[in-house]
Each structure stands twice: as C-alpha cells, then as structure tokens.
Amino acid sequence: MPLDEKPDATKRAFDVVGTRPLRPDGIDKVTGRAMFGADAFASGMLTGRVLRSPHAHARIRSIDTSKAEALAGVKAIVTAADFEDRDDDLRDVLVNCMARDKALYDGHAVAAVAATTPAVAKQALKLIEVDYEVLPHVIDVEDAMTDDAPILHDNIARDGKPSNIASTCEFGHGDPDKGFAEAEVVVERTFRTEATHQGYIEPHACLASVGPDGHGELWCCTQGNFMVRNTCAQLLGMDFSKLRVTASEIGGGFGGKTTVFLEPVALALSRKANRPVKMTMSREEVFRASGPTASSAIRVKVGLARDGRITAAEAELKYQGGAFPGSPVEMGAMAAFSCYDLENVKTFGYDVVANRPKQAAYRAPGAPMAAFAVESVIEELAEAIGMDPIDLRLKNAAKEGTKSSYGPTYKRIGLVETLEAAKAHPHYSAPLGPNQGRGVACGFWFNFGGETCVSLNVGKDGTVGLSLGTPDIGGSRASMCQIAAEELGIDYDQVYAIVADTAALGFNDVTEGSRVTFSSGLATIEAAREAIKKLCQRAAIMWDIPAEAVIWEDGHARPSGSNAGDFEPLSLKEIAAHSAETGGPIAGHHEINAAGAGPSFATHIVDAEVDPETGACWVTRYTVVQDAGKAIHPSYVEGQFQGGAVQGIGWALNEEYIYGDDGTLQNAGFLDYRIPVASDLPMIDTVIVEVPNPGHPYGVRGVGETSIVPPMAAIANAVSAAAGVRMTSLPMSPPRLLQAIDNSRKQAAE
Amino acid sequence: MAHVKLWESLREATGGQTELEVEARTVKQLLDRLAEDYPDLQPAIDKGLSVSIDGEMHRKAGFQKIPEGAEVVIFPRMAGG
Numbered sequence: 001m002p003l004d005e006k007p008d009a010t011k012r013a014f015d016v017v018g019t020r021p022l023r024p025d026g027i028d029k030v031t032g033r034a035m036f037g038a039d040a041f042a043s044g045m046l047t048g049r050v051l052r053s054p055h056a057h058a059r060i061r062s063i064d065t066s067k068a069e070a071l072a073g074v075k076a077i078v079t080a081a082d083f084e085d086r087d088d089d090l091r092d093v094l095v096n097c098m099a100r101d102k103a104l105y106d107g108h109a110v111a112a113v114a115a116t117t118p119a120v121a122k123q124a125l126k127l128i129e130v131d132y133e134v135l136p137h138v139i140d141v142e143d144a145m146t147d148d149a150p151i152l153h154d155n156i157a158r159d160g161k162p163s164n165i166a167s168t169c170e171f172g173h174g175d176p177d178k179g180f181a182e183a184e185v186v187v188e189r190t191f192r193t194e195a196t197h198q199g200y201i202e203p204h205a206c207l208a209s210v211g212p213d214g215h216g217e218l219w220c221c222t223q224g225n226f227m228v229r230n231t232c233a234q235l236l237g238m239d240f241s242k243l244r245v246t247a248s249e250i251g252g253g254f255g256g257k258t259t260v261f262l263e264p265v266a267l268a269l270s271r272k273a274n275r276p277v278k279m280t281m282s283r284e285e286v287f288r289a290s291g292p293t294a295s296s297a298i299r300v301k302v303g304l305a306r307d308g309r310i311t312a313a314e315a316e317l318k319y320q321g322g323a324f325p326g327s328p329v330e331m332g333a334m335a336a337f338s339c340y341d342l343e344n345v346k347t348f349g350y351d352v353v354a355n356r357p358k359q360a361a362y363r364a365p366g367a368p369m370a371a372f373a374v375e376s377v378i379e380e381l382a383e384a385i386g387m388d389p390i391d392l393r394l395k396n397a398a399k400e401g402t403k404s405s406y407g408p409t410y411k412r413i414g415l416v417e418t419l420e421a422a423k424a425h426p427h428y429s430a431p432l433g434p435n436q437g438r439g440v441a442c443g444f445w446f447n448f449g450g451e452t453c454v455s456l457n458v459g460k461d462g463t464v465g466l467s468l469g470t471p472d473i474g475g476s477r478a479s480m481c482q483i484a485a486e487e488l489g490i491d492y493d494q495v496y497a498i499v500a501d502t503a504a505l506g507f508n509d510v511t512e513g514s515r516v517t518f519s520s521g522l523a524t525i526e527a528a529r530e531a532i533k534k535l536c537q538r539a540a541i542m543w544d545i546p547a548e549a550v551i552w553e554d555g556h557a558r559p560s561g562s563n564a565g566d567f568e569p570l571s572l573k574e575i576a577a578h579s580a581e582t583g584g585p586i587a588g589h590h591e592i593n594a595a596g597a598g599p600s601f602a603t604h605i606v607d608a609e610v611d612p613e614t615g616a617c618w619v620t621r622y623t624v625v626q627d628a629g630k631a632i633h634p635s636y637v638e639g640q641f642q643g644g645a646v647q648g649i650g651w652a653l654n655e656e657y658i659y660g661d662d663g664t665l666q667n668a669g670f671l672d673y674r675i676p677v678a679s680d681l682p683m684i685d686t687v688i689v690e691v692p693n694p695g696h697p698y699g700v701r702g703v704g705e706t707s708i709v710p711p712m713a714a715i716a717n718a719v720s721a722a723a724g725v726r727m728t729s730l731p732m733s734p735p736r737l738l739q740a741i742d743n744s745r746k747q748a749a750e
Numbered sequence: 751m752a753h754v755k756l757w758e759s760l761r762e763a764t765g766g767q768t769e770l771e772v773e774a775r776t777v778k779q780l781l782d783r784l785a786e787d788y789p790d791l792q793p794a795i796d797k798g799l800s801v802s803i804d805g806e807m808h809r810k811a812g813f814q815k816i817p818e819g820a821e822v823v824i825f826p827r828m829a830g831g
Contacts, residue, residue: 089797168759169757169759169826170757170758170759170761171757171758171759171825172758198831253831254831255830255831256831258829258831328829330825330826330828331828331829334825334828346758361829361830361831362831363831364830364831365829365830365831406757406823406825407755407757407802407823407824407825408802408805408807408821408823409804409805409821410805411805411806445830446807446828446830447807448807448809448828448830449807449808449809450809450810451810512829512830512831513828513829513830513831514830515830593808593809593810593811595806595807595808595811595814596806596807597807695806704831705830705831
C-alpha cells in the first residue's frame with residue numbers, strides 16, 4: 001500500500017494494535033524504581049515551604065518577613081512582591097500561586113521560604129507576620145450569586161454592579177417553548193453536586209534550579225511539561241528556551257495536573273537563593289490549595305411525547321469554580337444534552353466565583369454534573385411513560401447526521417451501539433434482590449486533538465526509540481510503542497518510548513481531553529512512515545536501485561517488482577546495521593496540530609443496594625459499555641473505563657469538600673474525604689465497542705474522560721430505584737440518603 | 751461562502767444573529783470578518799475559541815482552510831482533564 005494512503009480502519013487487520021503487551025513502566029512502578037516528582041534530588045538543594053492563609057477571605061495589609069529572614073538556614077523568601085504583576089490571561093494563575101492583595105480561600109499561598117532543612121523552613125513560616133483584615137466569605141454557589149453576597153473581585157460586574165457571576169453562556173437551537181407546548185409529559189427538577197477532588201495519590205512536587213546565568217531546570221509531576229515551561233517562563237520573565245522542564249512519572253493526574261501551583265514559586269525561590277529548591281505538597285495542602293472540580297446547582301426540564309420522543313429540553317447550570325473565573329460550566333452546558341437528537345434545546349450557564357481553591361480540570365470537566373442531572377430526568381421520564389429506559393434513550397439517541405445540542409453535526413458516532421450492547425448484556429436482565437435497584441445512564445465527551453510532536457529513532461541494533469512530548473497518564477507509552485511497531489512491522493518489544501523534556505521536542509499540548517492516543521498516535525504513525533521512507537531509501541542504496549523501486553512490507557524492504565531486481569528482503573535491523581554506510585542515523589519525525597478527534601459515548605449499567613434503616617448503600621454490580629473507536633491496548637482502555645466508574649462511585653456516594661462556618665476546609669485528608677477503596681467496589685465489567693472515528697487512520701477515539709460522565713447519574717438512578725425516592729443531591733452519603741428515605745416515608749404517611 | 755453558527759451567548763454582540771454566511775477561506779479570515787462586522791465579538795475571539803468545520807474539531811486553527819459551503823460552528827475554547 002502506498003505510504004500516503006489512509007487505510008479504511010474498518011477493514012484493516014492489525015498485528016500489534018489491539019493486543020495486550022506488558023506495560024513498559026510496570027516493573028519500575030512495582031519495584032519502587034520509578035522516579036516520581038518527590039524523588040528528584042540535586043546536590044545542595046533547599047527545602048521550600050509555603051505559608052498559607054488561615055482565612056477564607058481576607059485583605060493582606062502587610063507581610064513582614066524580617067524575622068524569618070534572620071533565621072539561620074533561611075536562604076530565600078518570596079511573596080507576591082517577587083512576581084511582576086500582569087494584566088493578561090495568566091494573572092489569575094499567578095495570583096493563585098501567590099496571593100497579591102487578598103487571600104481568596106483557606107489555603108491560599110501568601111509567602112514561601114527556602115531553607116537548608118525542612119525543620120528550619122517550617123520554623124521560618126511561623127516567623128512570617130501577616131496582617132490580615134478578615135472579610136466576609138461565601139462558599140455555596142447559589143449564595144455567591146445573591147445580590148448581598150460578599151464580593152471576591154472588584155473587577156467583576158454584572159448589570160453595572162459588583163458580582164460573583166463572572167460570565168454566562170448559552171447554547172442550543174430550535175424553540176423550547178414550542179417543544180414544551182407539544183409535550184405530554186414534562187419533568188423538571190433541580191440537582192446539586194459538591195466539589196470533589198481528583199484524588200491522585202501523588203501530591204504535587206517539583207525540584208527547581210535556576211543558575212546565575214538565568215538558565216533554569218525544573219523536574220515536576222505534571223500532565224504537560226511544555227505548558228509548565230511556557231507558563232513559568234512568562235510568570236518569571238524568562239525565555240522559553242532558557243527553562244528546561246522534565247516531567248517525572250506521574251502518580252495520577254485526572255486533569256488536576258494541567259496547571260501550575262508550586263512550580264513558579266520553586267523557581268522564584270531558587271533564583272533568589274541561587275540553589276536548587278525542592279517543594280512537595282502535603283496531602284492537606286493538596287486538598288486546600290490545589291484544584292478540585294466545581295460544585296454545581298442544575299435545573300433540568302425535559303418534555304416528552306407519549307411515544308417517547310423528546311419534544312424539548314432545557315437546563316440552567318450554575319457552577320462555582322473557586323476564587324477565580326473559569327469553572328467548566330461552558331463544557332457542562334455544551335455536553336448536557338449531547339447524547340440526544342433534539343429539535344428544541346437550550347442550556348444556560350453561570351460561571352460563579354466563591355471563596356474556595358481555584359478549580360482545576362477533572363476528567364471531562366463540567367460534563368459529569370450535567371449528565372447527572374439530565375440522565376436522572378431521562379430515567380424519571382421513562383418511568384413516567386412506562387418505557388424501558390434504554391429504549392427511551394435509543395428512540396432519542398444522537399447519531400451520524402444529528403445536529404448536536406452544542407452546534408456541530410455529528411459524523412459517525414457510536415452511542416446507539418453502546419445502548420444496544422448494554423441492552424443485550426446479561427447484566428441488564430439479571431434479577432435484583434431485596435432493596436436493590438438498577439440504573440442506566442449515558443455520557444459523552446468531545447475528545448480533542450492539539451499540538452503534538454514525536455521523534456522516532458532507529459538504533460543500529462534494530463530497536464526503535466520513541467520520544468513523546470505528552471506525559472503518560474494512562475498507558476500512552478505502551479500504545480505508542482504498539483502503533484510504531486504496527487507501522488514498522490516489528491515486534492512491540494523492539495520499541496521503547498520515553499517522555500522527552502522540553503528541550504528535546506517541539507511544543508506539545510498538555511495530556512488532557514482524551515487527546516494523547518489520538519494526537520500522539522497520529523504523530524507516531526506519520527513519524528514511523530517517514531522512517532519507513534528512509535529505510536526504503538537506504539535499502540535502495542544497498543541494492544543500488546532507485547528508491548521508488550523499494551516497498552515496505554511486513555517489516556522488510558523488498559523490491560517492488562521483478563523488474564526492480566532480485567534481492568532478498570532486508571529487515572529493519574539489517575538496514576539499521578548499515579546506516580552509517582548509507583547516510584547516517586535513520587529517524588522519523590512528525591509535528592501536527594491534530595484535528596478530527598471523534599466524540600466518544602458510553603452507557604453504564606449499575607445495581608445498587610440500600611439499607612433503609614441506616615441509609616448506607618453499596619454498588620453491587622457495574623458494567624461500562626463505551627465506544628473506543630479502536631482500542632490500541634484493550635487492557636488500558638478497560639482500565640480507563642473502570643477508573644472512571646470508580647471515581648464516579650466516590651463522587652456519587654461519599655466525596656465532598658466540607659466547609660465550616662468560618663469558610664475553612666474541614667476534611668483535608670483521605671481519612672475524612674472518603675475516596676473508594678477496593679472493599680467498597682464490585683468487579684467492574686467492561687464492554688469495548690469499536691465504531692471507528694473517521695478522523696483517524698485506525699479509528700481511534702479518546703477514552704479517558706467519557707467513562708466518568710455517566711456514573712453519578714447511573715448510580716443515582718440505581719439508588720433512587722432501590723430506596724424508592726428520587727435522589728437529586730450528591731454525594732448520596734448515608735445521612736443524606738436516610739434523610740431522603742425518612743422524608744419520603746413521612747410524605748407517604750400524610 | 752461558509753455557513754457559520756455562533757454559540758447563543760454571542761447573540762448580543764451580533765444584533766441577535768447566531769447564524770451567518772461569511773466569505774472566508776480560512777478560520778482567521780472568518781474571525782477577522784466577524785470582528786470587522788461585529789466589533790463586540792472581539793473580546794470573545796481574543797479569549798480563545800474552538801472551531802468545528804464540517805463536524806471536525808479544531809483548536810488554535812487560524813489558518814485552517816474552510817471548504818466552500820462548509821458548516822462552521824464556533825464555540826468557547828475547551829479544555830479537558
């Protein structure tokens with residue numbers, strides 16, 4: 001096949017893609033050899049520590065660091081005064097890393113120290129005197145929207161008055177009023193979700209070293225070392241090329257490591273101290289001062305004809321994203337009804353600020369809360385007309401040619417296939433026990449492409465090194481090795497991938513948006529094809545025939561026909577061994593701003609059991625059905641499906657940020673912020689549906705985010721069925737569930 | 751000529767219109783023409799946008815070609831986790 005021809009993904013037979021080879025990072029991780037952020041070490045390094053606000057909202061009248069500076073062992077102290085103020089879109093990032101005039105949430109950084117030992121650094125923090133004027137605070141999203149709410153920012157106004165509503169957004173098409181007039185059944189409900197944390201096990205950590213010549217190096221755990229480089233360089237006034245950032249192994253990110261917290265502070269301390277500075281967040285700091293997701297209040301109204309056709313749908317979404325604008329409400333509003341083919345649909349969103357840490361992305365940012373609300377109403381509508389909930393969804397499901405609720409017309413998508421697979425799954429028809437209920441929900445994520453750059457180097461021994469610029473948070477090194485091996489026609493074990501530093505490759509966007517298998521995969525395919533062209537040229541030199549008379553088949557260069565000559569095929573290894581004699585090293589390289597990512601849809605089935613006496617509940621069975629487009633490494637894909645379900649179970653049943661009356665976080669640790677552990681979980685069954693994405697030569701779609709969109713709704717539908725009462729607030733923790741059951745009993749008795 | 755759909759929030763900046771016919775061969779030309787015709791759109795453009803061309807999503811796609819008669823949808827810049 002000519003190298004430039006794009007094969008039909010539905011007909012292509014793969015040798016390596018679709019298999020389940022061992023992960024390349026597995027042994028390092030289970031033996032402790034893997035280097036995470038906190039494992040970085042430099043000779044003479046100092047310990048950096050951050051002084052954080054004890055108040056939810058306070059004006060900083062003054063900061064006196066003189067006593068701390070006089071302490072033996074203290075080598076540098078920085079405050080906001082050490083960072084030049086700015087008026088661009090990085091200002092909020094800067095002010096979040098170091099408070100400027102006001103502390104905007106409990107845990108907001110106000111100063112940082114670099115000292116010779118952790119004990120000295122800790123002692124120095126106690127010697128820094130901050131004069132605060134404590135201000136009224138606001139935590140709840142709807143409280144923050146009221147006219148008399150404490151105002152966080154003087155420069156945010158609405159209708160000419162100071163406001164905490166940073167912006168609004170609206171999406172949709174058609175005429176919802178007309179659609180609701182046609183409806184025979186209408187369900188309208190309001191839902192609430194609490195802020196949750198991504199729950200990554202590895203806290204933020206970095207080691208910064210800036211020399212007197214202004215060149216810097218930074219090692220950190222991040223989802224995007226190029227983003228860290230560009231952001232920090234701008235905040236510190238450095239040239240991009242003078243700051244080299246290396247991403248460590250990462251102990252979980254889920255979106256929470258797509259921005260900076262400690263990194264600019266560590267660089268500023270290092271620059272001031274002229275020594276390397278290492279900083280590591282405690283778990284408490286991770287909860288108080290990194291970025292959880294938004295909390296929300298969402299009103300959903302859906303109208304239905306008796307035959308099950310949705311005639312109109314609308315939603316009003318209010319998301320607080322912490323102390324700065326930028327909650328994911330726009331994506332929530334776009335994703336809310338994306339699973340459905342609707343004539344009349346409208347969503348309206350409010351981006352609200354409150355005295356909480358600045359939110360960061362969390363898997364499919366904004367979509368899970370919206371899906372919780374919408375899919376709960378869809379389930380209730382199915383009950384109202386006595387229709388099977390999957391049949392109702394099938395009747396209204398978006399498909400190729402559907403005008404999506406956020407605007408674009410869908411190309412080939414796989415929602416219907418996931419619904420059909422869910423309906424056919426034995427789980428869906430299995431009998432339920434006492435106090436058990438079953439719920440279903442669908443979910444969607446856009447999936448992105450973006451800037452990506454890959455280098456592929458052929459070694460003289462016939463092995464291949466891949467340099468990627470996208471930190472591996474979900475198995476991308478294994479997937480890229482498979483893709484390179486597939487293209488080159490060699491074994492998986494002959495390819496080894498690394499995540500390169502920022503000096504080694506062109507810019508790469510962050511690992512986010514389920515984009516890496518798609519984007520880095522595309523770049524890897526093209527880099528491999530470029531290398532193949534060179535391998536064919538080298539074989540032509542060895543055979544002394546024209547390069548165009550050589551083709552690449554099954555990992556070998558071969559004469560293209562009998563008139564090209566009679567030569568034994570040359571393997572990659574044989575050609576590589578002679579590379580010095582045929583022109584030097586052999587490599588392929590590709591850079592791309594990838595477009596054509598295909599949306600991914602999922603359908604989840606959940607069984608839950610409720611103890612009506614205590615309000616405790618358990619997920620007893622869980623099945624994830626999701627369209628992967630093409631699963632490069634099915635085990636990793638299944639892992640993404642299961643991981644999304646597990647995080648969704650935590651979000652649905654237990655996890656929440658709890659604030660005291662003083663606006664301080666009350667549960668900043670895993671003992672009190674309860675993420676699921678293995679004993680809380682059932683085995684999670686997975687079904688990989690493969691409806692190829694027409695925008696990728698193998699059909700790849702992203703899989704990492706869609707899997708967290710349906711769980712809260714599916715679990716809420718199951719718990720509501722088991723408890724006999726519609727649950728509209730998350731988490732459905734025992735006290736909340738028991739209260740709902742008791743209220744329901746009282747209402748029934750009246 | 752491209753058929754352009756703006757997200758509904760931008761109605762106020764365009765005098766109520768969210769569907770427009772715009773003569774443009776690239777995304778940049780399209781956004782420049784929109785800003786010329788509707789200056790109030792400039793802040794949204796400066797904030798960063800995502801663009802779908804015939805159902806294909808693009809970010810940072812200023813010089814992306816727009817085929818004749820293409821469906822172009824403009825919505826806020828998106829970020830993932």
